[in-house]
Amino acid sequence: MIKNVGICDANMLLKRELRRRIRSSLFSMPQDSIDRESVSLVQKFVTSVTYKNASSIALYASMPHELNTSSLLHRAFEDSKRVFLPRVISKENHDMVMLECKSMDELNSWVPNSWKIREPPLEEGRLQSPKDVQLDVVVVPGVAFDSLCRRCGQGMGFYDKFLAACHSSKRPMPYTVALALSVQMVDTVPTDDSDWQIDEVIHGKSVK
Ligand SMILES: Nc1nc2c(c(=O)[nH]1)N(C=O)[C@@H](CNc1ccc(C(=O)N[C@@H](CCC(=O)O)C(=O)O)cc1)CN2
Ligand SMILES: Nc1ncnc2c1ncn2[C@@H]1O[C@H](COP(=O)(O)OP(=O)(O)OP(=O)(O)O)[C@@H](O)[C@H]1O
Numbered sequence: 001m002i003k004n005v006g007i008c009d010a011n012m013l014l015k016r017e018l019r020r021r022i023r024s025s026l027f028s029m030p031q032d033s034i035d036r037e038s039v040s041l042v043q044k045f046v047t048s049v050t051y052k053n054a055s056s057i058a059l060y061a062s063m064p065h066e067l068n069t070s071s072l073l074h075r076a077f078e079d080s081k082r083v084f085l086p087r088v089i090s091k092e093n094h095d096m097v098m099l100e101c102k103s104m105d106e107l108n109s110w111v112p113n114s115w116k117i118r119e120p121p122l123e124e125g126r127l128q129s130p131k132d133v134q135l136d137v138v139v140v141p142g143v144a145f146d147s148l149c150r151r152c153g154q155g156m157g158f159y160d161k162f163l164a165a166c167h168s169s170k171r172p173m174p175y176t177v178a179l180a181l182s183v184q185m186v187d188t189v190p191t192d193d194s195d196w197q198i199d200e201v202i203h204g205k206s207v208k
Helices: 001-029 031-046 049-053 070-078 104-109 158-168
Strands: 057-058 082-090 097-103 137-139 175-180 200-203
Touching: 001 097, 031 049, 031 070, 031 175, 070 082, 070 104, 082 158, 097 158
Parallel strands: 057 082, 057 137, 137 175, 175 200
Antiparallel strands: 082 097
16 A cells, blocks of 8 residues: 555656656747647548548647647548537546537637637537547547557646546547657656556657
């Protein structure tokens, strides 16, 4: 018991340090380099069978110093995919839901939150996943990734809890994929039991 607590604490510290290091690299990357690399990773993803076969897909509206998802969002609407975006419900409880977004215009009409992320409003009639709709694919954001598909997120457990909820719902698990800028790829991401391993990381060196 005492030993496990020690391992958890050590992991937390390692993750915190990893986040600090990778965030600092991301913050020093010029926006046009982020944009260029993002477009090429998005291109790789949208030509995959995973994307082509998906009808409902969870994406995220990127914040500054993060892989730019704008070209992916445009493309998904063009391809008539059903797009879902995250909304944080409670920071304390690590609660986040995925809500449907119908168009780029709708997305752009939402005022960015304190993290500069545009989130769908929680309102009657707006479909939620996994409650109302089954997701085929979840594109998972994150700070750092490794080649064994381990992920270090922003540190609030939102995606880990969301994926755990998808797992407990009776529906089949969505395929989980991350797009990683080269500075986000590290040798080893320290993980523990609550971390969800993703199915695929698409990065500059991915062979597809
Ligand atoms: N674009 C995008 N949307 C997303 C996520 C994401 O990673 N990217 N999330 C994925 O979970 C959720 C939001 N989670 C976030 C959690 C923390 C921070 C953040 O910037 N936190 C600190 C850093 C403080 C620190 O730990 O030192 C900050 O407020 O500055 C941003 C988003 C839902 N939506
Ligand atoms: N399934 C879960 N249910 C409740 N809390 C969870 C769950 N998974 C993780 N957490 C909690 O969330 C906090 C942050 O976890 P962690 O450092 O793994 O976040 P992260 O994966 O980097 O963040 P995120 O998923 O938001 O991008 C921890 O306190 C952890 O216990």
